[in-house]
Amino acid sequence: MTRNFAAWPIILLLTVLSLPLFIMYLFLLVDTFSNTPPGSLLPNEFTLEHWRFLIDPTITGDIWKPTLTTILFSASMMVIVVSVSATAGYALSRLALPFRRFVLSGIMVMHAFPSVTLIIGVFLVLQFAGLYNSLIGVILVKASLMLPFGIWIMKGFYDAVPWEIEMAGVQDGASRFIVWRRIILPQVKPGLLSLALFAFIDGWSEYMLPRILAPSSDFEVLSMYLNTVSDPNSSTYNFNIFKSVGLFYTLPVLALFVLFQNRLMNIFGGGTKG
Amino acid sequence: MQISIRNFTKTFDTTTVIDDMNLTIRDGEMLALLGPSGCGKSTTLFTISGIHRMDKGQLMFGDRDVSGLPSQKRNVGVVFQNYALYPHMNVFENIAFPLTVRKDAKADIDREVRAIAALTHISELLERRPGQLSGGQQQRVALARALVRKPDVLLLDEPLANLDAKLRLEMRSEIRRIQLETGITAVLVTHDQVEAMSMCDRIAIMKKGEIVQIDTPADMYSNPRTSFVAGFLGNPPISFLSGIAMDSAFSIAPIKLRVPLGSRQGIADGTQLKLGIRPEHFGPEGDIAVQGRIAFAETQGRENLYDVALADGSVLRSIQPAGKIWAVGEPVRWHIDSKSVFVFTDDGQRL
Numbered sequence: 001m002t003r004n005f006a007a008w009p010i011i012l013l014l015t016v017l018s019l020p021l022f023i024m025y026l027f028l029l030v031d032t033f034s035n036t037p038p039g040s041l042l043p044n045e046f047t048l049e050h051w052r053f054l055i056d057p058t059i060t061g062d063i064w065k066p067t068l069t070t071i072l073f074s075a076s077m078m079v080i081v082v083s084v085s086a087t088a089g090y091a092l093s094r095l096a097l098p099f100r101r102f103v104l105s106g107i108m109v110m111h112a113f114p115s116v117t118l119i120i121g122v123f124l125v126l127q128f129a130g131l132y133n134s135l136i137g138v139i140l141v142k143a144s145l146m147l148p149f150g151i152w153i154m155k156g157f158y159d160a161v162p163w164e165i166e167m168a169g170v171q172d173g174a175s176r177f178i179v180w181r182r183i184i185l186p187q188v189k190p191g192l193l194s195l196a197l198f199a200f201i202d203g204w205s206e207y208m209l210p211r212i213l214a215p216s217s218d219f220e221v222l223s224m225y226l227n228t229v230s231d232p233n234s235s236t237y238n239f240n241i242f243k244s245v246g247l248f249y250t251l252p253v254l255a256l257f258v259l260f261q262n263r264l265m266n267i268f269g270g271g272t273k274g
Numbered sequence: 275m276q277i278s279i280r281n282f283t284k285t286f287d288t289t290t291v292i293d294d295m296n297l298t299i300r301d302g303e304m305l306a307l308l309g310p311s312g313c314g315k316s317t318t319l320f321t322i323s324g325i326h327r328m329d330k331g332q333l334m335f336g337d338r339d340v341s342g343l344p345s346q347k348r349n350v351g352v353v354f355q356n357y358a359l360y361p362h363m364n365v366f367e368n369i370a371f372p373l374t375v376r377k378d379a380k381a382d383i384d385r386e387v388r389a390i391a392a393l394t395h396i397s398e399l400l401e402r403r404p405g406q407l408s409g410g411q412q413q414r415v416a417l418a419r420a421l422v423r424k425p426d427v428l429l430l431d432e433p434l435a436n437l438d439a440k441l442r443l444e445m446r447s448e449i450r451r452i453q454l455e456t457g458i459t460a461v462l463v464t465h466d467q468v469e470a471m472s473m474c475d476r477i478a479i480m481k482k483g484e485i486v487q488i489d490t491p492a493d494m495y496s497n498p499r500t501s502f503v504a505g506f507l508g509n510p511p512i513s514f515l516s517g518i519a520m521d522s523a524f525s526i527a528p529i530k531l532r533v534p535l536g537s538r539q540g541i542a543d544g545t546q547l548k549l550g551i552r553p554e555h556f557g558p559e560g561d562i563a564v565q566g567r568i569a570f571a572e573t574q575g576r577e578n579l580y581d582v583a584l585a586d587g588s589v590l591r592s593i594q595p596a597g598k599i600w601a602v603g604e605p606v607r608w609h610i611d612s613k614s615v616f617v618f619t620d621d622g623q624r625l
Contacts, residue, residue: 164358167325170345171352172372173423182371186362 032244050244060241063248066225073139073210073221074203080143081150081199082192088147089154090180094166104155111148118145119212126213133217138210145209146202150195157191158184194263201253222249275336275426275459276301277322282331284317291317292483295331299427304453304460306470308506309480315463318480319429322461324348335426351420351458355432357412359404365391365415366400372423386422394418394452410441417452428453428460434469446473467507471495479503501622504550510579512550512616513591519545524617529585533562533612538625547625550616553579553593560609566590568604582608 032050034043053059091097092104122141123132131137161184169179185192207223220228226249228234230242257264277299284292292314299305307315320326322333324345333341340348359368366387373383391397394414404412413433420428433449434442450473453460464470470477471491478488479502487499491507498504504512517526519541524533533549535541556564569589570581573596580592580600592608600606617625 162356162358164354164356165360167345168352168354168358168360168419169371170325171323171350172375172419173346174371174375175346178375183360 028243028247031240032247050240053241053245060229060245063225063245066220066222069135069219070204070222073135074200076139077143077203078196078199080139081146082196084147085150085154085195086185086192088151090158090184092151093155093158107148107151111152115145123213133214135214135219138213141213142203142206142209146199150199153195154188154191157188161187190263197256197260197264201256204253277427277459278334280332280334282321283329284321284326285329290483295483295485297478297485299459299461302457302459303475304450304462304473306462306464306474306477307480308464308467308470308477310465313480314483315480316431319431319461319463322427323350323352323429349423349426350429351425352429353416353420353431353433355435357416359412359415361404364400365396365402368404368415369418369422372419376423390418390422393455409437410445413437413445417449421456421458426459428458430460430462432464433462449473468509471507479506498616499624501548501550501618504616508552510553510591510593512552513589515549515551515588517547517549519543519547524549526586531564533610533615535617538617541625546620548618548620550618551590551610552614553591555611555614556590556592557594557608560611562610562612563607564590564610565607568600568602568606571600571602582606
């Protein structure tokens, strides 16, 4: 193969630039499995003691309950975001709704809005609805904050489905709902899958909302758990354990990325035709 | 089934696309809606299918008024220009879709799909996905899907536009064969006059939302009602000369051309006229001599095509059997067959 330019200078530059990140990750991994004497850079012994928190709740508290809570949190949020976006995106893309343009621009604006600025309003609504300090409340807030993004992405995917396919379905005698479910939905499956992944990962890494909207509740998500572990004033503070918990927390996200990275790229390649 | 459209008016926003149209499609006939783009032919088609609603007027399938019915309740089969096959289903599932929606029994569906696949010659493709088919095969699948629930009328929207030249010829006769074998009433929308003439029993020529003329292909070719119709049909197209009426003849004084108007009487001297001469009625044989020069020559194999420029700059087209070849620039004295010319008023009405 002939090239217009040599690849190695670019690869070298990128290597140098990403080296700090790479070294950081490498040491994170190495430190969780080893002990390093004070003052030294290199570890001197292999150990699994920093992973003991997985089986021994006395070290930092039980980790499995926050893990389950986080899975529940992310999964419910994912279900809400995907189902609402799949239907709302279709409606905005295909149906002659009143105020369609207004709703569309509204969604764009909301997508651009930093969610922190809404927190006081959200707090008041939750308080009023009696959902403050509850897992359901946080899930609803998190899901609705992600909806503008989800709806917009799904609308893009629906827009890319040819109009004739839908009309052919109607002409074949199917109702709009059956056309949507049996003909259109399979066409936007890549979009649904990547949106689901995004929602799950987004929920998994959420820290701020549970912290603010459920400060005194009895549930804890992994990010809050990690925060507790990282408190240097606590009696159980151990930097290597903190690193291990951090790695444990990141693993599912990394795994999802590795498994589905091609699908995730879809969202930027296929469906953002506005 | 006979389809009739009565006093049909369609408006998009503020533009009236079709104004007070009347059209009857006879039972079992194949009718072409022919016209340039934007003439309303597709609008008419999609109104019959139910995708567009009529603003005014009535649509009858036989004795049944279907004007207010949604697409799903009209028994209409549509073949879209890009075929609109369902990409995630294989050919069998595509064709079976209208029947599964109707919740037919599985054995019935299987039998019907195989019968229609045999008719459209795609029996061996049933397991394939649309993406694995050629354009012509996709067209056959689309036809099979449109026909499988035995619709009252089959609508074809530019069915040949996406095919290459050779497949177009093949599918032209195939669509006609399938239409004749099923005896279904069919409407074909096209802007290609060859398609319309070769496939259909009758042609309705449309212009700016109106039907200008509706006739059999042969009648329409030999007896066009306006210069628009005459110009639309025929390949190579007809050529027009502008002149005036003088002493019961069409006349262009500067080049001393006189074509007797014959039986067309009562045209005042000095009236602006247009003379339409088909390429086959202008050549070395004929009765009215015209002096000109070959301006353009095109070899088509069996025939040759010539543009002859007259002294005043107007151009006449001629089609001649291959054999003797005239060179570009060669002066010729050819003849117009005065019995076969069409005379139009300046605004295009036939006299």
